[in-house]
Amino acid sequence: xxxxxxxxxxxxxxTNLKATLALRSAFVIQVVFxxxxxxxxxxxxxxxxVRVTTLRGWNLSDIELLFGxxxxxxxxxxxxxGGVRHLGRLIDDGALDTLLTQPKSVLVHALGMRAQxxxxxxxxxxxxxxxxxxxxxxxTMPIVMVVxxxxxxxxxxxGIVFFSLAFWLGRxxxxxxxxxxxxVTFSLYPEPLFGGALRLVLFTLLPAGFVGYLxxxxxxxxxxxxxxxxxxxxxxxxxxxxxxxxxxxxxxSSGSRFTTFG
Amino acid sequence: MTAAQLxxxxxxxxxxxxxxxxxxxxxxGRMAFFVVILGVFSSLWRAVSEAGMPLAADPKSLVWYxxxxxxxxxxxxxxxxxxxxxxxxxxxxxxxxxxxSYVAAEFARGLGLLAVRAPFLGVTAFVCAFAFxxxxxxxxxxxxxxxxxxxxSALITALYLAIGLLAFWLQDVAPIYWVWQKxxxxxxxxxxxxxxxxxxxxxxxxxxxxxxxxxAPASFVLGTSLMTPGVLARNLILWSGxxxxxxxxxxxxxxxxxxxxxx
Numbered sequence: 001x002x003x004x005x006x007x008x009x010x011x012x013x014x015t016n017l018k019a020t021l022a023l024r025s026a027f028v029i030q031v032v033f034x035x036x037x038x039x040x041x042x043x044x045x046x047x048x049x050v051r052v053t054t055l056r057g058w059n060l061s062d063i064e065l066l067f068g069x070x071x072x073x074x075x076x077x078x079x080x081x082g083g084v085r086h087l088g089r090l091i092d093d094g095a096l097d098t099l100l101t102q103p104k105s106v107l108v109h110a111l112g113m114r115a116q117x118x119x120x121x122x123x124x125x126x127x128x129x130x131x132x133x134x135x136x137x138x139x140t141m142p143i144v145m146v147v148x149x150x151x152x153x154x155x156x157x158x159g160i161v162f163f164s165l166a167f168w169l170g171r172x173x174x175x176x177x178x179x180x181x182x183x184v185t186f187s188l189y190p191e192p193l194f195g196g197a198l199r200l201v202l203f204t205l206l207p208a209g210f211v212g213y214l215x216x217x218x219x220x221x222x223x224x225x226x227x228x229x230x231x232x233x234x235x236x237x238x239x240x241x242x243x244x245x246x247x248x249x250x251x252x253s254s255g256s257r258f259t260t261f262g
Numbered sequence: 263m264t265a266a267q268l269x270x271x272x273x274x275x276x277x278x279x280x281x282x283x284x285x286x287x288x289x290x291g292r293m294a295f296f297v298v299i300l301g302v303f304s305s306l307w308r309a310v311s312e313a314g315m316p317l318a319a320d321p322k323s324l325v326w327y328x329x330x331x332x333x334x335x336x337x338x339x340x341x342x343x344x345x346x347x348x349x350x351x352x353x354x355x356x357x358x359x360x361x362x363s364y365v366a367a368e369f370a371r372g373l374g375l376l377a378v379r380a381p382f383l384g385v386t387a388f389v390c391a392f393a394f395x396x397x398x399x400x401x402x403x404x405x406x407x408x409x410x411x412x413x414x415s416a417l418i419t420a421l422y423l424a425i426g427l428l429a430f431w432l433q434d435v436a437p438i439y440w441v442w443q444k445x446x447x448x449x450x451x452x453x454x455x456x457x458x459x460x461x462x463x464x465x466x467x468x469x470x471x472x473x474x475x476x477x478a479p480a481s482f483v484l485g486t487s488l489m490t491p492g493v494l495a496r497n498l499i500l501w502s503g504x505x506x507x508x509x510x511x512x513x514x515x516x517x518x519x520x521x522x523x524x525x
Binding site: 026029030032033034036037040041043044047048050051052053054055056118174175177178181182185186189190192193194 | 287288290291294295298299302305306309310312313314432433434436437438440441443444445447448453454458459460463
């Protein structure tokens with residue numbers, strides 16, 4: 001079952017990549033401009049941290065690391081599971097019909113339906129930020145990859161949860177997108193800025209803490225326990241998201257679509 | 263433009279304003295984002311002040327500065343998205359034959375949306391900034407910020423229109439928008455007043471419309487205004503003229519291309 005799904009995912013990713021690369025100039029423009037976009041945004045932090053060397057224990061290299069991990073994880077998410085941001089509309093429009101008749105997992109298919117070329121720009125610029133922070137070497141590379149993948153899994157899980165609310169609430173596109181953007185926004189600012197109840201929210205309902213803060217802590221001081229914690233959390237969020245989607249699918253009402261799909 | 267022609271465009275504005283009031287979800291989303299971003303930055307400025315402020319302003323006025331810049335930016339409706347979709351679908355061809363200017367009609371629609379968003383977001387900005395700082399800037403400063411901020415939002419809307427028209431050539435204008443938006447962040451001083459940036463960035467900013475759109479109107483709440491109201495008004499008029507010229511030139515080129523290709 002898992003092997004079957006994995007080979008399906010591989011085929012989906014390969015097809016998406018081919019489709020994305022077919023429009024080569026559009027692809028290059030999106031990648032380059034997204035990377036430029038990320039570097040320009042970071043000018044804010046460079047300008048600030050030149051004058052203020054530490055912010056409650058965080059220095060520029062920590063912020064580069066945070067930004068790099070989140071950008072790379074986000075890039076990985078929208079490249080490999082770009083359909084997550086369209087789930088709400090698919091559900092609300094009854095457009096899952098075409099996937100329900102396919103012999104593969106509906107969720108995997110829906111997630112892999114779209115690849116966002118700009119995600120490569122995020123991924124590349126993210127890795128450059130991580131390298132700038134001084135965390136890319138042959139020794140640290142496996143941990144960097146593990147934390148980025150775990151962070152991306154949490155992004156995907158949150159996307160599934162936010163956009164699957166459409167099963168119960170109908171048109172939730174705007175709200176779900178806002179929740180998704182809030183997750184990204186909170187992930188990009190240093191952990192010590194947030195305290196009290198908000199901190200609890202950032203490690204539960206809107207898990208920016210697991211998307212960005214814990215991976216930064218892991219790369220600053222790697223330990224088996226913290227890596228295992230991050231992986232377990234990522235798997236737990238993903239399982240919860242899949243369960244929620246399956247629950248929602250039972251409530252799904254057809255859009256009576258008669259289209260060919262392949 | 264005659265009164266009858268003007269009435270047509272006023273009707274476009276009124277219709278889009280009515281639609282915006284009927285579908286307030288996006289506006290609520292922007293209000294929520296406003297609350298979060300001001301909360302994050304009030305916390306950031308507190309942390310910065312603990313580490314030693316890098317500029318003369320105090321954390322409270324910096325929160326108000328951000329409230330003003332974000333209000334200006336978030337009030338401007340991103341009309342380039344809909345223009346891009348109309349161009350991609352080909353719907354724009356049917357609009358070109360209407361007895362109104364497509365560009366002027368889109369701008370009028372944008373102004374209608376702006377008229378709904380600006381007051382709501384303005385109140386949100388004021389309430390949130392006050393809640394986070396327990397302080398308000400002098401009334402005189404706020405009275406200067408509001409009209410200039412509204413004018414700047416209108417100019418940003420016109421610039422979005424120009425970005426949208428680029429879809430005739432590029433199909434997808436998102437990459438242009440991302441970079442334009444981030445240039446606005448930096449050269450416009452969205453999150454940090456321009457004086458914090460290195461000198462070469464400050465010099466580069468002078469040759470762009472961005473400081474007049476965000477940093478200059480918002481700097482009145484800091485008490486150290488970037489330019490006098492007279493100079494700001496002159497700059498906004500000059501950049502509005504340049505934008506109108508650019509949009510009209512682009513649209514003429516587009517229409518001739520569409521005609522040559524057979525519509």
